[in-house]
Every structure is written in C-alpha cells, then in structure tokens.
Amino acid sequence: MNRYADPVAVEAELRKNQQEFSPNEARTNLFNLVVYTENFDDVRLIEALNYLHGKRPSRVVVVRRHAGGETRTDVSARCMADANDKVMCIQEIVIYSGDDRAGASPEFWTPLLIRDIPVFVWWLSPLKDAPVPELFDGIADRCFVDTRGVPDAHLFYADFSRKFPSLNTAVSDFSWVRIGPLLKLTANFFNPAEMREKLHDLVSVEFKGGHRSEVELFFQWLKVKLEWQGKSGSTGQTWELTSGQRKVFLKHSDPGTLEHGFELTFVTSKGETCVLKDSKQGFAVAEGVGTSKYTAVFRYLDTGKALVSEVDKNASDRLYLEVMKAWT
Amino acid sequence: MFSNPLLDGLQFAKEPSPFVITIFGATGDLTRKKLIPALFSLFLKGNISQFQVVGFARRPWTKETFQTEAASMLAIGHYAHVPEAQKRAFLDKLDFVSSNFDDADGYSRLAKVVNVWDNKVYYLSTPPDDYENIVRNLGAAGLNKSPGGYSRVIVEKPFGRDLATARELNDILSSQLEENQIYRIDHYIGKETVQNILVLRFANGIFEPLWNNRYIENIQITVSESIGVGTRGNYYEKSGTLRDMVQNHIFQIMTLLLMEPPNDLSPDTIRTEKVKVLKSLRPITHKNVRDFTVRGQYAPGITQGKAVKGYLQEDGVSPKSQTETFVALKLFLDTWRWEGVPVFIRVGKSMTRRMSEVAVTFKQPPLQIFKNQATDGGSNQLVIHIQPDEGVTFSINAKIPGYLTQVRPVNMDFAYGNTFGESTPEAYERLILDCLVGDSTLYTRRDEIEASWTFITRILQGWADDPSPLPQYKAGSAGPEEAKELAASSGVKWRKL
Numbered sequence: 125m126n127r128y129a130d131p132v133a134v135e136a137e138l139r140k141n142q143q144e145f146s147p148n149e150a151r152t153n154l155f156n157l158v159v160y161t162e163n164f165d166d167v168r169l170i171e172a173l174n175y176l177h178g179k180r181p182s183r184v185v186v187v188r189r190h191a192g193g194e195t196r197t198d199v200s201a202r203c204m205a206d207a208n209d210k211v212m213c214i215q216e217i218v219i220y221s222g223d224d225r226a227g228a229s230p231e232f233w234t235p236l237l238i239r240d241i242p243v244f245v246w247w248l249s250p251l252k253d254a255p256v257p258e259l260f261d262g263i264a265d266r267c268f269v270d271t272r273g274v275p276d277a278h279l280f281y282a283d284f285s286r287k288f289p290s291l292n293t294a295v296s297d298f299s300w301v302r303i304g305p306l307l308k309l310t311a312n313f314f315n316p317a318e319m320r321e322k323l324h325d326l327v328s329v330e331f332k333g334g335h336r337s338e339v340e341l342f343f344q345w346l347k348v349k350l351e352w353q354g355k356s357g358s359t360g361q362t363w364e365l366t367s368g369q370r371k372v373f374l375k376h377s378d379p380g381t382l383e384h385g386f387e388l389t390f391v392t393s394k395g396e397t398c399v400l401k402d403s404k405q406g407f408a409v410a411e412g413v414g415t416s417k418y419t420a421v422f423r424y425l426d427t428g429k430a431l432v433s434e435v436d437k438n439a440s441d442r443l444y445l446e447v448m449k450a451w452t
Numbered sequence: 453m454f455s456n457p458l459l460d461g462l463q464f465a466k467e468p469s470p471f472v473i474t475i476f477g478a479t480g481d482l483t484r485k486k487l488i489p490a491l492f493s494l495f496l497k498g499n500i501s502q503f504q505v506v507g508f509a510r511r512p513w514t515k516e517t518f519q520t521e522a523a524s525m526l527a528i529g530h531y532a533h534v535p536e537a538q539k540r541a542f543l544d545k546l547d548f549v550s551s552n553f554d555d556a557d558g559y560s561r562l563a564k565v566v567n568v569w570d571n572k573v574y575y576l577s578t579p580p581d582d583y584e585n586i587v588r589n590l591g592a593a594g595l596n597k598s599p600g601g602y603s604r605v606i607v608e609k610p611f612g613r614d615l616a617t618a619r620e621l622n623d624i625l626s627s628q629l630e631e632n633q634i635y636r637i638d639h640y641i642g643k644e645t646v647q648n649i650l651v652l653r654f655a656n657g658i659f660e661p662l663w664n665n666r667y668i669e670n671i672q673i674t675v676s677e678s679i680g681v682g683t684r685g686n687y688y689e690k691s692g693t694l695r696d697m698v699q700n701h702i703f704q705i706m707t708l709l710l711m712e713p714p715n716d717l718s719p720d721t722i723r724t725e726k727v728k729v730l731k732s733l734r735p736i737t738h739k740n741v742r743d744f745t746v747r748g749q750y751a752p753g754i755t756q757g758k759a760v761k762g763y764l765q766e767d768g769v770s771p772k773s774q775t776e777t778f779v780a781l782k783l784f785l786d787t788w789r790w791e792g793v794p795v796f797i798r799v800g801k802s803m804t805r806r807m808s809e810v811a812v813t814f815k816q817p818p819l820q821i822f823k824n825q826a827t828d829g830g831s832n833q834l835v836i837h838i839q840p841d842e843g844v845t846f847s848i849n850a851k852i853p854g855y856l857t858q859v860r861p862v863n864m865d866f867a868y869g870n871t872f873g874e875s876t877p878e879a880y881e882r883l884i885l886d887c888l889v890g891d892s893t894l895y896t897r898r899d900e901i902e903a904s905w906t907f908i909t910r911i912l913q914g915w916a917d918d919p920s921p922l923p924q925y926k927a928g929s930a931g932p933e934e935a936k937e938l939a940a941s942s943g944v945k946w947r948k949l
Contacts, residue, residue, distance in 0.1 A: 152866070152867075152870045152871045154871065178873045179872075179874055180871075180872070180873065181870065181871065181873075204873070210841075210870050210873075211870070212869075212870055305498065307458070307462060308467070308498065309498075310458060311458035311459045311462050311467075312467060312501060312502075314456055314458055315456050315467075315469065315470075316469075316470060316502070317454075320453075320454035320456050321454050323454065323456065323458070324454050346458075349457045349458050349460065351457075403537070405535060405538065405541075406535050406537060406538040407537070407538060407541050419501065419502075419541050419544075419545075420498060420501030421495055421496055421497070421538065421541075422498070423498065442461060443460075443461030443462065446461065
C-alpha cells in the first residue's frame with residue numbers, strides 16, 4: 125500500500141500485477157470507472173465489479189470516502205481467461221481518502237486515469253452529499269447515480285430536472301436502467317391492436333412491488349408518454365392525473381424490489397382489467413382481457429448488468445432525459 | 453388504429469410484432485442445430501414474446517412429438533441449465549403439421565393454425581427440390597398474403613447450381629411472392645465480424661480515403677478449413693468449393709469490402725451497392741479461366757495431427773471426380789476505385805488450419821528512404837480476422853531500438869476476445885430477427901444472386917471445357933503449387949496459413 129498516489133509507481137505496480145496473469149496479451153482498456161463509496165461491502169459495488177470482470181477490460185478507481193487516517197492507495201489487477209484463453213483484466217486502484225479528504229478530490233485521482241478513453245464516475249455514496257455532476261464537469265464523460273435506497277428519490281428527480289439543462293456531463297440513474305426491461309415489457313404488452321385501445325383508455329395503474337425510486341420513474345414514464353397531466357409525486361401517495369376529461373390514478377403498493385417480483389394492474393374506463401406480472405420463473409405473464417397470448421421473458425437487470433449496459437453507451441438515454449425534463 | 457407511444461424511445465432494440473413462423477422440414481438437422489436454438493435464444497433474451505412456431509414435415513409427428521424433440525434440442529450445450537419453466541413457456545408455443553409438401557390438405561390444416569396471426573414467416577429448411585411445391589401450395593392456400601400484416605419466406609442455400617437454376621428458382625418464388633417477401637439467407641453474413649467490415653469502413657474516417665487503387669496494392673480473402681468433406685462426399689460431389697463457398701459466403705464478404713459508401717443503411721441502398729460490385733467484376737471465361745483460377749483436390753496428408761484420406765478416397769466421392777475442394781481466384785473490378793487492384797480469393801478444405809480473414813495490403817511509400825527496410829512484408833496490412841480470434845490487426849513499420857535505424861513491422865491489435873468478454877449472437881438469431889422486423893439488409897436480393905451466378909457460371913463453363921486432372925495438394929498444406937503461381941503472376945505472395 126502506498127501513501128501517495130504516484131502515477132508512475134501506480135502504473136509500474138499495475139504492469140507488474142497484470143504481467144503475472146497475462147504476460148503476452150495485448151493490453152486493452154475500454155474506459156476508466158471511478159467509484160465513490162463509503163463502504164467496500166456495498167453489495168452493488170461487489171455485484172457490479174464481479175459482473176464487469178471478464179466482460180470489459182477497464183481501469184477502476186474506487187475512492188473510499190471517510191476512510192480515516194492518512195490518504196493512501198492500493199493497486200491490484202483481476203484477470204480472467206475465457207474458454208479460448210483470452211485474458212481480460214480489470215486494473216483496480218483503491219484510494220482510501222483519509223482525514224485530510226485529499227483522496228476524494230478529483231485532482232488526486234485524475235493523474236491515475238488512462239488518457240484518451242472515456243471516464244465514468246459512479247457516485248455510490250449517499251446522494252444527499254452528491255456533488256455530481258457539477259464537480260466532475262470536464263473530467264467525466266458521464267456520471268452514474270443510483271436512486272435506489274434514496275428515501276425521497278422524487279426530490280432528487282425534481283432537483284435534477286431543474287439542474288440538468290445547465291449540465292455538461294450526462295447523468296445516468298441505475299434505477300432507470302433497471303426498469304428498462306419493464307418498460308419494454310409494458311410497451312410490448314400494449315402493442316397488439318386490441319391492447320392499444322385499452323392503453324388510451326386507462327383510468328388506473330397499480331404497481332405492486334418494486335422499489336419506490338423505480339416505481340416513480342415508471343409512473344413518470346407512463347405519464348410523459350401518454351401525455352397525462354398533473355403533478356408527479358412520490359409513490360407514498362397516489363398520483364392523481366388527468367387525460368382530457370378522464371382521471372387517471374397511479375398507485376404503488378407493497379413496496380419491495382423488482383428482483384422480488386412485481387404485479388401491474390391496468391384498469392380501463394370500461395372496467396376491463398389486465399394484469400402483467402412476474403411469474404418469478406424468468407418470464408412475465410398476463411391475465412385479463414385480450415391477453416391470452418402474452419408470455420415474455422422478463423429478466424431483472426441487476427447492478428452489474430446495468431453498469432455494463434451504461435458503459436457501452438456513448439450518450440445519455442434520450443428517453444430518460446425526456447422523462448426527467450417533464451418532472452413537475 | 454391507436455398508436456403505441458410507449459414504444460417511442462425504446463425502439464433501439466429490434467422488437468417484432470406478434471408472429472407465427474412455420475418451418476418446412478422441421479424434422480431436419482438445421483431445425484435441430486440452428487433454428488430452434490436461435491428462436492429459443494431470442495425468446496430468452498426477450499426479443500420475441502408473442503409468437504408461435506409451427507413445424508411442417510412429412511414425418512408423422514404430433515405437436516407433442518415436436519415439443520419433445522425441441523426439448524431435447526434445448527437439453528444440451530449452454531441451454532442445458534436454463535430453468536425448465538422458461539423452456540416450458542417456449543415449448544408451449546410449438547405446434548406441428550404433418551404433411552407431404554405437395555399435399556393441399558396439409559396446407560389447409562396449416563392455414564387453420566397460422567391464420568390466427570397477422571404476421572407469418574415461412575422458413576424453407578428443405579432440399580431446394582421441394583421449394584416449388586411449397587411455394588405453389590402456399591400460394592394456392594392463400595398463405596402467401598396476409599392483409600393485416602406480412603407474409604415472408606426465408607429461403608436457405610444452395611440457391612441454384614448456376615445462373616439458369618437460380619433464375620428458375622427465383623421465377624418460382626416470384627410467381628407467388630413479391631421480392632420484398634423473399635428473404636434469401638446466407639448465414640455467413642450474420643457473423644458479427646463480417647458485419648464489422650461495414651463499421652470498420654464507414655464508421656472510421658481514416659480508412660475510406662485510402663480505400664482505392666492509389667493506396668491499396670492487393671486484397672486477399674482466405675477461408676480455409678482444416679477438415680475434409682467427411683461424410684458429406686455425396687453432397688460435395690454435386691457442389692464443389694466454388695458453388696459451396698465462393699458464390700455466396702466469399703462474395704458476401706467481398707462485396708461489403710469493395711462496395712461504394714452507401715448513402716444510408718437501408719436494405720436496398722446497401723444491396724444496390726453490393727450488386728454494383730458483382731456487376732463490375734471482370735468476367736472470367738473459358739478463354740482465360742486458366743489465367744485467373746486454380747482448382748485443386750486434397751490428397752492424403754496430415755491435418756490436426758492425424759493422417760487423413762484424400763478427397764478421391766472419401767466415401768461418396770467418385771475416384772474420377774473433377775469436383776474441386778480448393779479454389780484460388782484472381783479477380784479485378786472494372787471501376788475507377790479498384791482498377792488494377794487484384795483481389796485474391798483462396799478457399800479450401802483439408803488445409804493447414806481453420807481460419808477466415810481478409811487482408812488488405814497497402815502500397816509501399818513512393819520513396820524508400822530507409823534502406824534496410826524489408827522490401828517484402830514491409831507493406832502496411834490491415835487484416836480483418838473473421839474466425840477464429842475475431843478482430844482486426846494493422847501492421848505498421850517501427851524502428852528497432854538502437855543506434856541504427858532498423859525498421860521492422862509490428863502489429864496493432866484489436867481482438868474481440870480481449871475487448872468484449874461476451875459471446876456474440878449466433879448468425880441465425882440475428883438473421884431471423886431481422887426478417888421478423890422486415891430488415892432485409894443482410895439477406896440476398898434477386899439481382900444480387902443472379903449477378904453472382906452470372907460470374908460464377910462462366911467459370912464453371914470454363915472448367916467444364918477443361919478435362920485435365922485437378923492439381924492435388926497434400927491435406928494439411930496451404931493448397932496446390934499452382935495457387936502460388938497465380939499470386940506470383942501479380943508479384944504477390946499468399947499470406948501464410
């Protein structure tokens with residue numbers, strides 16, 4: 125462990141580590157990922173780095189805030205060989221940001237990044253402390269946040285919707301990425317001609333299960349796409365919206381997490397009810413009017429998959445921006 | 453008709469509308485090894501959800517037999533560990549119609565099953581001799597049209613044996629279907645690295661200005677296999693390497709490599725550019741076939757560390773066979789861009805190793821100021837590795853450290869395996885999905901097929917007029933000596949295998 129983050133020493137250490145695993149492989153790194161966290165045991169961090177390992181060669185800088193003592197660094201390489209003996213490595217630099225808080229400062233870690241490849245900053249620390257994205261403007265190509273676990277995610281969304289026109293750095297929210305498969309599932313569910321009519325005649329949607337932040341984003345997406353009017357709120361209470369003269373109620377019940385299942389109940393003004401739910405066996409099924417043919421694979425996107433999906437994108441998700449912009 | 457605004461912004465993924473796919477010849481090997489696994493994989497990935505798969509074949513199978521057989525197809529390989537519930541959900545979507553391909557009653561029964569769906573795909577996974585019966589009966593049963601949706605037919609290769617048979621087949625299909633309903637499949641172009649040729653050329657500004665006869669010396673396309681014909685001697689006797697590989701797979705690679713930049717990525721724009729390449733190929737006729745082509749047959753030798761038979765000793769092969777297992781071609785395109793640039797094609801069985809690649813060799817600098825630079829092998833080369841080890845290598849010259857200015861070639865490597873640690877989709881998955889969403893870019897259009905056969909048929913006729921025995925090459929070698937001479941006639945050496 126080094127007290128100082130001397131870039132030359134760090135590079136030499138990384139080279140030495142990686143040489144042990146893959147002496148003859150071409151070195152490829154697709155991006156830098158800087159993760160701010162309070163806690164190395166954060167299950168999302170472990171899950172994400174494990175998933176990244178063997179999928180995308182990269183340099184990962186983990187900044188542990190409030191680590192106490194002096195700021196110090198540690199260097200390692202994780203390499204994995206595939207079935208064809210192609211070795212892929214993640215180069216890891218861990219910065220323990222001490223009492224001087226130096227390690228958390230971008231000036232500390234920017235010399236440790238590989239130049240000319242994208243820089244992603246993932247703020248895994250509490251969002252109430254989040255300086256993102258202002259702090260990383262000009263350094264990061266994109267910032268990742270995760271509103272899961274945030275008690276009042278809707279306040280973050282409202283704040284973000286005000287800020288983001290002036291931001292230079294694109295922001296992605298893993299809560300949004302996680303609900304991606306659910307958005308597609310719902311859109312496909314309503315795609316047959318007989319279902320489209322019902323989509324335009326909904327009077328209520330009830331979402332059972334799912335985390336509050338994710339359900340709020342889901343409701344906001346429905347609201348924006350179906351041009352429902354009214355105030356976006358928290359899922360603590362029913363959203364009362366209107367579509368022309370028709371009232372539409374959006375309700376979240378039995379909060380949980382998406383990976384533990386969900387059940388969506390759609391009711392039309394004629395009283396027709398259709399239910400789309402996770403069978404908990406890897407696919408979603410539908411019940412109710414006009415839905416007999418519908419069975420679709422539904423695979424929950426965990427944080428690792430969400431991370432890989434985001435580092436492969438060049439730009440912000442247009443749909444996310446559209447949905448956030450309309451947060452009122 | 454109500455719109456579905458929920459799809460807006462999500463359409464980056466290919467999401468087909470509900471459909472039914474009928475597989476003719478559903479009891480065959482292609483269904484077992486490729487089609488059912490491909491459809492299941494699309495289902496698992498969530499690309500398809502509302503659909504039905506109908507098997508249609510002569511065997512007296514039932515829906516239950518087909519489901520049981522399909523279950524066995526999914527019980528091996530990486531699908532073995534997929535939860536049973538997911539497999540069941542897929543298998544429940546399978547149905548079967550047992551019928552001869554010329555039995556109108558079978559098509560009436562099929563109509564009852566498929567007509568509840570607006571969108572219909574028919575996959576002809578049968579020998580080509582059955583195509584006519586199937587297509588005519590589909591027409592007679594009214595299944596070639598679908599007023600509320602689409603009706604499309606996927607046709608497997610081989611698509612004809614020469615220009616006349618290809619035209620005949622096209623006429624049969626056209627008698628019942630519009631061209632935009634016909635999807636002629638060539639799985640080779642479904643490979644990720646083949647598609648990467650387009651991205652490499654047109655998403656990188658650096659290459660296109662150099663992609664012409666001012667800067668390119670020659671191009672080599674190599675597809676070599678280390679195994680012989682094995683148990684496929686009977687089939688191979690009727691086809692040969694030129695028909696089996698060059699007319700379809702190699703020409704797909706070549707057209708993507710040599711075509712003009714398309715204005716957009718629409719299927720017809722790209723296919724029109726590909727056809728232009730085929731039409732600008734300088735014809736090889738019986739007069740000059742010996743100057744521009746070499747064929748060969750593998751003789752006994754050693755491949756993959758084992759002694760192997762020669763082609764003439766293989767089961768199902770005539771001892772006097774004139775069928776080629778190796779082809780080398782020297783081609784020229786009569787266009788402003790490619791005038792004078794030889795394009796070498798080398799394809800064979802029972803060769804040194806299994807590999808497919810495209811190598812673009814650039815011209816040397818006009819003045820050699822480094823006197824000790826290698827006179828051969830010092831040219832910059834861009835090599836697109838198709839298999840195995842998919843990727844791209846660019847060789848440049850660099851100074852060897854030291855007091856002298858010594859130059860040697862070094863490689864800049866991009867390997868898919870080191871960069872993206874996940875498996876690429878199977879070619880059939882991609883191609884079937886494309887058909888379902890109406891994207892025919894990677895399928896072959898009628899004029900493309902006929903243009904390629906026009907060129908190939910002339911060579912076949914030239915060979916037919918030449919009764920001399922085919923050159924032999926030792927199994928495990930890089931091909932016959934005559935192939936070296938073909939390249940040497942343009943001052944070129946083949947890349948080492």
